[in-house]
Amino acid sequence: MPLANQITSICGNVLSRTLAGGRSERNDALLLHAFTEQSYLPPEPVPSTRLQRGRGTKDDISDPQDELHEGRRKPAYAGGLVLDPKV
Numbered sequence: 001m002p003l004a005n006q007i008t009s010i011c012g013n014v015l016s017r018t019l020a021g022g023r024s025e026r027n028d029a030l031l032l033h034a035f036t037e038q039s040y041l042p043p044e045p046v047p048s049t050r051l052q053r054g055r056g057t058k059d060d061i062s063d064p065q066d067e068l069h070e071g072r073r074k075p076a077y078a079g080g081l082v083l084d085p086k087v
Contacts, residue, residue, distance in 0.1 A: 010034045
């Protein structure tokens with residue numbers, strides 16, 4: 001809780017929004033600016049890759065069928081059931 005309070009005060013957000021962790025809150029960018037203003041080295045960004053999701057790296061792929069499914073995914077819509085149109 002004290003860390004969330006510090007992040008909120010540095011970023012200039014409301015505490016409830018920091019705790020909610022909404023998508024539109026840009027705490028990372030605001031913290032990066034705060035680090036830069038105070039001449040600190042910013043931390044390395046955490047990559048959003050397969051490794052983070054627990055699927056390993058591209059070198060770990062043993063099944064050639066997995067390589068076929070690396071393309072774009074369908075967008076995930078929040079709420080409601082989305083049906084593909086009949087052609």
